[in-house]
Amino acid sequence: MLSVLYLALILIGAGVLSLPISVTTPTTFSDALFTATSAVTVTGLSVVDTGTNFTLFGQAAILIMIQLGGLGLMTFAALVLSVLGLPIGLSHHTYLREDLSQTSLDRLVGLVKTILRVVLICELIGAALLLLVFVPEFGLIKGLWFSVFHSVSAFNNAGFSLMPDSLTHWATNPVVNLVIPGLLVIGGIGFSVISDMSQHRTWQRLSMHSKIMLSGTAILTIWSVAVFAILEWNNPGTLGAYPNIFDKLQISWFQGLTTRTAGFNTVDIGSIHDTTALMFVLLMVIGAGSTSTAGGIKVTTFIVLILATIAFFKRHNQLHAFGRSIGLEEVMKVLALTMISIFVIMLGIFLITISHDGDFLDLVFEVTSAFGTVGLSRGTTGELDTAGRIIIGVIMFIGRVGPLTLGFFLARRIPPRISYPASQVYLG
Amino acid sequence: MLSVLYLALILIGAGVLSLPISVTTPTTFSDALFTATSAVTVTGLSVVDTGTNFTLFGQAAILIMIQLGGLGLMTFAALVLSVLGLPIGLSHHTYLREDLSQTSLDRLVGLVKTILRVVLICELIGAALLLLVFVPEFGLIKGLWFSVFHSVSAFNNAGFSLMPDSLTHWATNPVVNLVIPGLLVIGGIGFSVISDMSQHRTWQRLSMHSKIMLSGTAILTIWSVAVFAILEWNNPGTLGAYPNIFDKLQISWFQGLTTRTAGFNTVDIGSIHDTTALMFVLLMVIGAGSTSTAGGIKVTTFIVLILATIAFFKRHNQLHAFGRSIGLEEVMKVLALTMISIFVIMLGIFLITISHDGDFLDLVFEVTSAFGTVGLSRGTTGELDTAGRIIIGVIMFIGRVGPLTLGFFLARRIPPRISYPASQVYLG
Ligand SMILES: [K+]
Ligand SMILES: [K+]
Numbered sequence: 001m002l003s004v005l006y007l008a009l010i011l012i013g014a015g016v017l018s019l020p021i022s023v024t025t026p027t028t029f030s031d032a033l034f035t036a037t038s039a040v041t042v043t044g045l046s047v048v049d050t051g052t053n054f055t056l057f058g059q060a061a062i063l064i065m066i067q068l069g070g071l072g073l074m075t076f077a078a079l080v081l082s083v084l085g086l087p088i089g090l091s092h093h094t095y096l097r098e099d100l101s102q103t104s105l106d107r108l109v110g111l112v113k114t115i116l117r118v119v120l121i122c123e124l125i126g127a128a129l130l131l132l133v134f135v136p137e138f139g140l141i142k143g144l145w146f147s148v149f150h151s152v153s154a155f156n157n158a159g160f161s162l163m164p165d166s167l168t169h170w171a172t173n174p175v176v177n178l179v180i181p182g183l184l185v186i187g188g189i190g191f192s193v194i195s196d197m198s199q200h201r202t203w204q205r206l207s208m209h210s211k212i213m214l215s216g217t218a219i220l221t222i223w224s225v226a227v228f229a230i231l232e233w234n235n236p237g238t239l240g241a242y243p244n245i246f247d248k249l250q251i252s253w254f255q256g257l258t259t260r261t262a263g264f265n266t267v268d269i270g271s272i273h274d275t276t277a278l279m280f281v282l283l284m285v286i287g288a289g290s291t292s293t294a295g296g297i298k299v300t301t302f303i304v305l306i307l308a309t310i311a312f313f314k315r316h317n318q319l320h321a322f323g324r325s326i327g328l329e330e331v332m333k334v335l336a337l338t339m340i341s342i343f344v345i346m347l348g349i350f351l352i353t354i355s356h357d358g359d360f361l362d363l364v365f366e367v368t369s370a371f372g373t374v375g376l377s378r379g380t381t382g383e384l385d386t387a388g389r390i391i392i393g394v395i396m397f398i399g400r401v402g403p404l405t406l407g408f409f410l411a412r413r414i415p416p417r418i419s420y421p422a423s424q425v426y427l428g
Numbered sequence: 429m430l431s432v433l434y435l436a437l438i439l440i441g442a443g444v445l446s447l448p449i450s451v452t453t454p455t456t457f458s459d460a461l462f463t464a465t466s467a468v469t470v471t472g473l474s475v476v477d478t479g480t481n482f483t484l485f486g487q488a489a490i491l492i493m494i495q496l497g498g499l500g501l502m503t504f505a506a507l508v509l510s511v512l513g514l515p516i517g518l519s520h521h522t523y524l525r526e527d528l529s530q531t532s533l534d535r536l537v538g539l540v541k542t543i544l545r546v547v548l549i550c551e552l553i554g555a556a557l558l559l560l561v562f563v564p565e566f567g568l569i570k571g572l573w574f575s576v577f578h579s580v581s582a583f584n585n586a587g588f589s590l591m592p593d594s595l596t597h598w599a600t601n602p603v604v605n606l607v608i609p610g611l612l613v614i615g616g617i618g619f620s621v622i623s624d625m626s627q628h629r630t631w632q633r634l635s636m637h638s639k640i641m642l643s644g645t646a647i648l649t650i651w652s653v654a655v656f657a658i659l660e661w662n663n664p665g666t667l668g669a670y671p672n673i674f675d676k677l678q679i680s681w682f683q684g685l686t687t688r689t690a691g692f693n694t695v696d697i698g699s700i701h702d703t704t705a706l707m708f709v710l711l712m713v714i715g716a717g718s719t720s721t722a723g724g725i726k727v728t729t730f731i732v733l734i735l736a737t738i739a740f741f742k743r744h745n746q747l748h749a750f751g752r753s754i755g756l757e758e759v760m761k762v763l764a765l766t767m768i769s770i771f772v773i774m775l776g777i778f779l780i781t782i783s784h785d786g787d788f789l790d791l792v793f794e795v796t797s798a799f800g801t802v803g804l805s806r807g808t809t810g811e812l813d814t815a816g817r818i819i820i821g822v823i824m825f826i827g828r829v830g831p832l833t834l835g836f837f838l839a840r841r842i843p844p845r846i847s848y849p850a851s852q853v854y855l856g
Contacts, residue, residue, distance in 0.1 A: 231782070273781075273782075274781045274785075274788050274791075275778055275781040275782045277788075278774075278777060278778055278781060278788075279778070282774065305763075305767055306767070308760065308763055308764065308767075309763065309764045309767040309768060309835070310839065312760050312761060312763070312764035312835075313764060313768075313835040313836055313838065313839035314839045315839075328756055331760070331763070332736065332740050332759070333740060335733075335736055335737065335740070335759070335763050336736065336737045336740035336741060339733055339734070339736075339737040340737060340741075346706075346710065349706060350703055350706055350707070353701075353702045353703040353706060354659070354701075354703045357702075359788070360702050360705075360706075360787070360788055360789035360792075361788035361789070364788075407737070407740075407741040408741055410741065411738065411741035411742045411743075
């Protein structure tokens with residue numbers, strides 16, 4: 001149901017982006033549809049340059065799609081109703097639940113309020129700090145718009161930028177390297193974790209989910225930043241171009257954080273080493289947090305997969321983390337989610353290698369980038385034909401609504417094989 | 429323990445292949461070691477041409493390594509003891525169990541006898557039939573040796589050939605297209621299935637394992653043959669070179685069957701389409717049967733993964749196939765096996781892309797070929813430096829001893845984190 005609303009938003013967005021008022025040069029409906037899909041699914045893959053192809057009106061439309069897509073349509077609807085003081089019907093709660101994976105109706109209302117507060121505060125602070133960078137460079141009006149656009153895009157992990165080479169121009173700017181990663185980490189950690197942290201301010205009292213999410217994010221960040229730095233240190237196409245060690249570390253920090261789902265870049269992704277690209281593929285498949293703006297299988301899924309594997313080989317009967325046990329039902333869910341994700345990614349690569357003769361790694365990178373709603377590309381996006389755009393568009397959509405939704409959708413369509421024979425019960 | 433014996437066999441084999449009597453031209457120890465590893469693990473990747481680089485003595489040594497590696501060292505030792513009428517100690521039974529995943533000691537002795545019978549009969553019939561092809565072409569002596577070598581290599585799914593382009597010369601020979609696939613299917617289905625089939629001759633009475641294995645093999649065969657034919661039909665480097673439709677179908681049939689683990693080829697693997705190569709990667713990871721000469725995660729693992737995923741999305745509490753339920757313990761094992769396999773493959777690709785600047789797909793293909801002990805290559809094997817040979821060698825070894833063995837080995841090495849505090853019990 002939520003998927004249908006996302007679909008409607010994409011179509012409306014594509015219609016708006018097709019209007020002459022939105023574009024500076026004639027744009028095909030295919031371009032507009034792909035851009036709208038990319039914006040609503042907060043992916044950031046683009047077939048045209050956002051900064052030059054669209055007018056201020058078009059860019060604002062994209063930003064609204066990002067915000068609506070990022071928060072989740074129903075969350076947003078409930079937010080508005082809640083702010084206006086209107087009663088929220090049960091049906092809305094049900095949609096919300098679907099979108100945020102929450103179980104308690106009471107907690108939902110609280111969560112929605114937290115979302116609104118966190119989103120507004122973060123995006124405002126982010127934009128205010130980015131003013132320091134963009135106003136001196138572009139003047140007040142353009143600088144203000146750049147600040148708002150990149151703050152919203154970063155918080156929603158959308159990866160859309162108004163520059164054709166993303167944030168490469170500010171690769172060594174300390175403000176950009178602090179504000180953008182700060183925004184995308186908060187947006188990507190998941191609203192349930194933020195809500196949990198705002199209620200229980202000490203580590204001990206956090207839920208197991210929050211603990212796994214926070215420590216998993218920390219481990220993945222250290223790992224990705226370190227490996228990126230090691231592999232790219234002397235690559236003349238990336239870190240090798242910066243003689244200063246602090247600059248190399250800043251760029252590694254930025255790219256290590258942004259790759260899992262945000263999709264900004266400060267180095268040319270087409271120039272990274274094949275090994276780095278492979279690590280990026282893995283990071284993009286993992287993604288960030290549940291109930292966040294991120295795609296991928298999610299950090300918690302990845303951690304539970306690893307814990308379940310270790311527990312099996314250590315012959316433990318029970319799976320536990322941070323003193324709490326993880327049920328077998330959870331493990332089955334994780335297994336199913338991972339399998340259907342691998343299936344979607346493999347099918348996507350399979351279909352796209354049929355229709356495109358590009359470099360295999362670039363195509364794998366493109367498909368996983370779409371699945372993780374990341375938006376990084378090694379140059380394939382611009383070369384996609386209609387078939388390729390449809391494939392990548394569908395994968396972005398699946399990445400946003402979640403592979404679990406796809407799985408349940410497919411399962412519903414398969415009629416049950418066994419139909420029990422009808423039988424009469426004689427009474428009296 | 430078994431792993432140590434495999435290792436010893438590889439080292440002895442490398443020593444034998446280093447002897448002047450084994451080679452026609454000076455061969456480095458690195459070449460000999462890689463060849464011995466490839467032979468004992470029945471992979472078939474080769475850095476030198478088996479047919480011209482080794483003397484008849486060297487080729488015979490390779491064939492013995494294939495036979496010992498294929499049957500499993502301990503199975504073979506028990507076989508000899510059993511044939512000689514010597515009592516088989518319990519420790520041997522234990523090794524056997526580890527190698528064949530059987531649980532009943534009684535069934536083991538029966539299984540061992542079945543193995544001996546099946547191996548001898550199959551390899552003799554195979555060699556006899558191949559005489560029809562090789563004797564008219566090479567004369568009696570060379571024809572006889574070619575027949576024996578390729579029969580044993582095929583039955584053990586070793587993929588070693590005495591021709592530099594594998595069996596391409598006989599791509600359209602109906603005898604080769606029947607005998608070689610026949611041998612490798614029987615060798616790859618798993619001895620437990622063969623034993624089950626010889627005891628219970630009707631489908632209904634077969635075990636669930638046999639039913640899953642047989643139907644899974646049938647489905648994978650139909651799928652791989654059909655997709656190969658469709659994707660390669662007009663590729664001038666493969667099927668496109670054969671105008672005859674029956675020839676195209678013969679080659680598709682052969683390649684569809686040989687890719688999962690045998691590793692022979694009748695088309696140039698370097699010329700297949702990227703999409704076909706991706707399908708081959710998946711087939712090589714899946715492999716063939718447990719308790720067989722095959723590598724990979726095994727067909728049954730793959731089927732249980734799919735069944736578990738479908739069951740989750742259909743919200744079934746129980747997992748079942750052919751009227752029998754599959755326990756959660758089995759699902760956990762399958763999950764752990766798949767995860768450690770993905771880990772080994774990813775780590776292998778990661779390490780090999782650091783040390784080699786080759787085409788990414790070719791390197792992925794090489795690593796999965798080693799992991800599935802398949803032996804197909806897109807030309808990377810010959811270009812491997814020492815680091816690359818070590819990586820591929822280790823992966824072949826893991827592929828043969830099984831990723832589960834690796835998992836338990838690693839788990840044993842990790843000291844338990846929680847050590848319960850010592851406590852005294854006061855009695856009386
Ligand atoms: K993104
Ligand atoms: K093989």
